[in-house]
Amino acid sequence: MNGGVRGASSNARDGAARGISPVVGVVLLIALTVCLAAVIAVGVGAWSLEAGGPTAAFDLSVDGEQSTVAVEHVSGDPVDVGQLSVVITVNDEELTDQPPVPFVGANGFVGTPNGPFNSATDQEWRAGERASVTVAEGNDPGIEGGDSVTVTLTVDGDRVATLETTAS
Numbered sequence: 487m488n489g490g491v492r493g494a495s496s497n498a499r500d501g502a503a504r505g506i507s508p509v510v511g512v513v514l515l516i517a518l519t520v521c522l523a524a525v526i527a528v529g530v531g532a533w534s535l536e537a538g539g540p541t542a543a544f545d546l547s548v549d550g551e552q553s554t555v556a557v558e559h560v561s562g563d564p565v566d567v568g569q570l571s572v573v574i575t576v577n578d579e580e581l582t583d584q585p586p587v588p589f590v591g592a593n594g595f596v597g598t599p600n601g602p603f604n605s606a607t608d609q610e611w612r613a614g615e616r617a618s619v620t621v622a623e624g625n626d627p628g629i630e631g632g633d634s635v636t637v638t639l640t641v642d643g644d645r646v647a648t649l650e651t652t653a654s
Contacts, residue, residue: 539644
């Protein structure tokens with residue numbers, strides 16, 4: 487009889503061990519699901535934070551004879567010119583005086599800018615609008631035909647576009 491009791495006791499322990507395995511598996515699956523959800527939530531949150539500035543496309547043209555830099559807003563979100571920063575480089579060297587957009591008359595530039603860079607116009611730069619500045623002769627380096635010109639547009643600290651072309 488003792489042998490029968492041992493057998494029953496042994497089977498009871500095996501059944502309890504088999505009952506715990508599914509519970510442990512379910513707990514592990516739930517933990518894995520929670521971890522994956524947290525990773526996805528953090529990734530999506532970081533992705534949405536990166537898109538701080540407007541999304542827009544621009545076209546750059548530079549006339550080396552007139553020293554005129556023109557940027558056309560081709561498509562996308564409107565840009566608040568009051569929050570816009572423009573940096574112009576010629577052959578990888580920044581101009582001594584940068585355009586303080588929006589403005590009317592500034593050191594390093596001839597006359598007033600055209601389009602949204604002019605402080606007398608609407609402060610929202612929309613698709614289809616063209617803005618231009620004429621770099622003064624004393625602003626170093628000067629722009630000549632064949633020079634590589636880069637314009638970087640930043641809105642409230644977020645780079646919106648870096649445009650590069652060769653002056654005609």
